[in-house]
Amino acid sequence: MKFTKMQGIGNDYVYVNCLEEEVKNPSEVAKKVSDRHFGIGSDGLILIKPSEKADFEMEMYNADGSQGAMCGNGIRCVAKYVYDYGLTDKTQVSVDTKSGIKYLDLTVRDGKAVEIKVNMGSPVLETEKIPMKYPQSPVISKPLNVEENIYEVTAVSMGNPHAVVFMEDIQNLDLEKVGPGFEKHMAFPESVNTEFVHVLDRNTVEMRVWERGSGETLACGTGACAVAVACVLNGYTQEQVTVKLLGGDLKIFWDRRDNLVYMTGPAEVVFDGEIQI
Numbered sequence: 491m492k493f494t495k496m497q498g499i500g501n502d503y504v505y506v507n508c509l510e511e512e513v514k515n516p517s518e519v520a521k522k523v524s525d526r527h528f529g530i531g532s533d534g535l536i537l538i539k540p541s542e543k544a545d546f547e548m549e550m551y552n553a554d555g556s557q558g559a560m561c562g563n564g565i566r567c568v569a570k571y572v573y574d575y576g577l578t579d580k581t582q583v584s585v586d587t588k589s590g591i592k593y594l595d596l597t598v599r600d601g602k603a604v605e606i607k608v609n610m611g612s613p614v615l616e617t618e619k620i621p622m623k624y625p626q627s628p629v630i631s632k633p634l635n636v637e638e639n640i641y642e643v644t645a646v647s648m649g650n651p652h653a654v655v656f657m658e659d660i661q662n663l664d665l666e667k668v669g670p671g672f673e674k675h676m677a678f679p680e681s682v683n684t685e686f687v688h689v690l691d692r693n694t695v696e697m698r699v700w701e702r703g704s705g706e707t708l709a710c711g712t713g714a715c716a717v718a719v720a721c722v723l724n725g726y727t728q729e730q731v732t733v734k735l736l737g738g739d740l741k742i743f744w745d746r747r748d749n750l751v752y753m754t755g756p757a758e759v760v761f762d763g764e765i766q767i
């Protein structure tokens with residue numbers, strides 16, 4: 491199987507051009523290629539497929555083989571791949587996903603896409619899903635008991651589920667210990683991606699993420715969008731937010747007039763390869 495390893499601010503996936511390759515059991519392939527010792531090493535597998543509804547289709551699998559509905563860092567890399575590898579000469583590309591068609595604008599320099607802006611669609615506030623101990627007026631964040639510790643959580647969907655937790659110190663957070671308790675919490679029957687956020691100023695936050703199906707990653711594009719929405723709803727930032735992740739920064743803008751979230755960031759090719767799988 492021919493593949494291209496790519497990364498969006500450190501959120502790295504194995505990409506397969508399914509206009510040329512066939513991947514029979516993508517869930518199993520995702521687990522094998524993601525292994526950082528016995529495989530290629532990645533946060534998961536992303537298939538680039540033809541589409542009747544858009545220019546291309548993105549099918550995404552986490553490292554544990556579970557299928558994700560959307561991947562923000564991944565879709566920027568898909569756009570870069572289809573342009574750089576000559577599948578299209580358009581600098582405005584549409585990509586169908588399990589959470590709908592996304593529209594991307596490519597910035598090209600020396601014939602390569604270097605920055606990609608994605609219309610990530612409209613956020614959905616899902617905090618009401620979290621059971622309240624006492625009935626209160628509708629609130630943006632709700633208490634969630636994780637391993638006997640109470641965390642205030644703002645639940646936002648960007649086509650995939652996110653739980654956003656605000657705290658003063660995320661550097662010393664033991665994510666390996668805390669992350670799984672959120673991921674598998676009964677409040678999220680389809681599991682959840684959890685973002686731990688420290689607000690730096692009205693336009694800047696830093697975050698770490700424990701991703702559903704992949705554990706801690708260096709970045710999460712949909713998560714950064716969910717964080718920006720949660721920051722605005724809780725009154726911490728303005729609608730234009732720079733989200734600083736371990737792997738780099740993403741620029742997020744929530745246009746409240748038409749309720750669309752825009753994410754802008756880089757995408758890089760690491761290497762091309764072939765693997766017997």
Ligand SMILES: N[C@H](CCC[C@H](N)C(=O)O)C(=O)O
Pocket residue numbers: 501552557558559560561562563564650651683701702703704707709710711712713
């Ligand atoms: N783990 C996520 C999919 C990958 C999302 C993330 N890598 C991004 O860039 O949005 C899920 O199962 O919903």
